[in-house]
Amino acid sequence: MTLKGQESNTINISAGGLLCSSDSSVPFKHREVVSGTIFVPNTTDEEINIIPFLCEIIRVDLVKELERNQVALTFIKIHQQDQQKILQYCFEKQRQMRLKERKIKSLRR
Secondary structure (H helix, E strand, C coil): CEECCEECEEEEEECCEEEEEEECCCCCCCCCEEEEEEEEECCCCCCEEEEEEEEEEEEEEEEHHHCEEEEEEEEEECCHHHHHHHHHHHHHHHHHHHHHHHHHHHHHC
8 A cells, every 4th residue: 555655554444444554754643634545455356456545644653663653544535436345355354254263163173
């Protein structure tokens, strides 16, 4: 993903926002409005959805030992279709985790 034109790593994502990790040299401020792009795998094929957004930064935490900022943000402008793609991706990941848990439980028996 990119945020303020800089590459960042997505830690957690939902239809309402996301948490990312960014180089600590990139300044972020609480309540700052910034643009970004996230790359979300399509749930039906191997395509990648490129989703632009506008967001508000709601928290910035410095992780000193990694020299990285953890930046929490909420979407304030994102196309509804793109938000649906994020939601579908999240549901698919949850489904995969449940199937994996069931498989592990059945192997333990």
